[in-house]
Amino acid sequence: VYTPCSVIDSKGCPKEPIWKISAVRVEHDPVKHRISYDGARISFLGAPILWLPGLSHPDGSEAGGGSGFLLPNIQYGRDNGAEFSLPYYFQLAPNRDLTITPHLYTEVLPALEAQYRALTDRGAWQASGMLTYSSRFAATAAAAPPPNSNKDVRGYFDANGRFQYGPNWTLSGSIRTTTDRTFLRRYDISRDDRLRNQANAERISENSYLSIKGWAVQTLRTNDRQGQQPFALPAIDYRLRLTDPLVGGSLQIQANTVALIRTAGQDTQRAFTAIQWDLRRYTPLGQEVTLTAYGRGDVYHTDEVGRTLTAVYRGNPGWSGRGIGALAADIRWPLIGNFLN
Template sequence: MQPARRPQPQALDRRLRLAHMFATSLIALAACPALAQEAPMASPPGDEASVDDQVRFEADKVQYDGNAENVRAEGNVVLRHDTQTVRADNVTWDRESGQILATGNIRMVDDDGNIVYTDSVELTDEFKAGAIEDLLVVLRTGGRLAAERGTRDESGNMTLDYVAYSGCAVEDENGCPRKPSWEVTAARVYFDAKEKRVKYKGATLRMFGIPVLPLPGLGHTSDFRAETGLLIPDFRLGAANGAEISETWYWRIADNRDLALTGTFYTGSLPMLTGKYRHLTNLGAFQITGYATRSGRIPLGTSLTETTVGEQRWRGYIEANGKLQFSPHWSITGHGRLASDRTFLRRYDISRDDRLRSSLNLERIDDDSYLSVAGWVTQTVRVNDPQGMVPLALPVIDYRRRLSFDGVPGRFELQANSLAIVRTAGQDSQRAFAKAQWDLRTITGMGQEVTLTGLARADAYHSAENELTTTATYRGLPGWQTRGIATAAIDVKWPFVGEFFGGTQVLTPRVQVVATPGVRNFEIPNEDSRSVDLEDTNLFSLNRFPGYDRIEDGVRVAYGFDWTFQRPGLKVMTTIGQSYRRIVGKSVAELFDFEEPLILGRLADGEAQLFARGARVRIMGQP
């Protein structure tokens, strides 16, 4: 402990006010049977000191020793200075030295909202400096520091010895103490209150109490905000490039922009440079990532362990995505991916995708309408997959509008859709259709939910070079083709609700009948209805084909029930249903890869949105 300094005039004036307040408090205690009190450090008349310089206090008992020139407060002591507070069981103030000694269950809050818990602390009368033993620091910006001892200077900076730091909670949901899953231990830690930085000396990362990695020279912000500097290196071992080490330099350009540059060095190939730029604007956000290196291509069809490579050349990959919101209704969303060749992503273990899709979508959304103008481009990286057979979709236009009319029951929805697909070495297709749908939903007196649906649609298609499509059922007829579609349906649900095992269960039987006259299917090119499967998610759909190019015609009946059980922490859902279709025409029978009737089932359960599991079953029988 440092020797006491002779108090300066301003500090002495504050101490005199504190002594005057304590003396006044003693008189009040003598005149009043109550022990607990709260009083400000009142300045004498004519004192020009600011109220912010005063120290206020509360205590159950106050004792003043005029000979020893000290004041002692006991029991639920609270000291306040500006926005700082100290709570303790006992506080002793030495009027000569200006030191305040607090002991017992101390909780100290500084100007920045950081909280220090300890059993003993020494402070000045401005709460600025002091020595602390066995402390826990809870930073307002996140994180906790526990130390055997420490000191705090007049600026609020702390030096702590034998420290453990963690950003994890040290208490469970019931308030019981628990070990953090990770922590950083160090021989000494420096906390800069102004810069909000934590610097370590002799740091080690521990996972579940086990030393994992030494971290020499470690430092970070206490609130984990991003800052410019080098990141922790990354080590890997790969079959194609051997051992690799990556080091990233992060540049915090501004609060809304940053750049990360990564150099990766390999034992089996030349280095690679990676850059990632992110930008948050007033309209939205976007990011761009790029890779560049110089290496030889591994021939397609060979193993990564083979040493045969092509001529050294520049190779790379670029990826970008983002969204801009121009107004509450208008927005544009895009993402793009492009690789220099088909083996780059696999060789450097960047992605295992076999097709790289890029799109741009302009949307307008309001309460009753939706407009989308989009385009799609795909790059194939599959072996023996010609790029000329991969479609380019531009434009893809979809417009929908919901309408209701006074005096007319139900709701109408209008839709217009257009699609143009181009292949440089394959079939080209264009499509346009207009659809009108009417839905009337009513609740009967017995609680049944009945929905009546009527749908009409007119299609126009054009295709060329159909013979270049290898799958005959996808080709359609060349030239212009048209068709009309009409569908009528009735859907009835009858939910029953009741108590069950301390929770609530809902049993909902459901029956649906859908009728569609025979439709031209094989005459129409099939671009978006190629993946056909029947499951519980589309069992009650008007058209169980995905997309718009194929229509399920005929008459069919689907029936089943949904069962849901829910109680605190548990939710179980079950769906069982069966579909029976009356086949109309040869074409529809060949479109589906299953026979009727069909029984579908699904069981799923989840708890608190953190754990879920499910199972599906499909039973096929003869019609």
């Protein structure tokens, strides 16, 4: 019998483990760090749930990683019927692995799921997906297809990663997409009604920050039109902090721009630049004086406003802009000492 669970309670008395593997013969290979079984039987809470003629798995030591079957999953759903899945784990290298999971259903055709993970000297990334061949459920009951509707290839893809290039630059991104609006819910993968995809390059130093980002959204909502969903490309944010070489103080500069593009809707572009100067000084009597000068300029552009379905969200077509300027002085007099003592 093999089990990773405790077989004694807090008082040292024997107890039944949560799950265990029993077999006619059990062998441990100290070189390959694997445990092998002949006539294996898996039990959960004392009840046998699976019989296998042969089974092997890593022994759990630090050197015992390896390929093999993972725990099976059994569940029932109204749409797909009873489901049985048995993942198989491939250790491709100490820093890379692949998991293949076939899904068997009683009411629909099988599906195949895969996940790949990798760790490099610059970062980590993973990709997963699922693929099957089945009929598409309509997003609304009123538009439900007839029982003999044609089947189609359906699936989803999900990937993300983050990489570090030197002490300042970071690249990250994520992709989430599916073939139709009901696949993720029908196969109990996710209840999200929007899938966001994004890519971002960042540079961070002691006195500056730069972000260049782009993102897109796939809507799964019933009444949303995909053409109304925006692409943000590019979305740029830059910030810089300097020491004023003339009269002292600190100077902060910020520039930001974003373009929202729709294939069947209103397009909008915006950009602004802001500059703020601060000077802090102390008087001989202990007052703290802070002088601030601030300036900002914005520019906007909008077109295709007539393609926005909701009138209140329509902007004015063409170019527009604004400018803001401000001066401020702040005086404080911190007091410290003994009072009436």
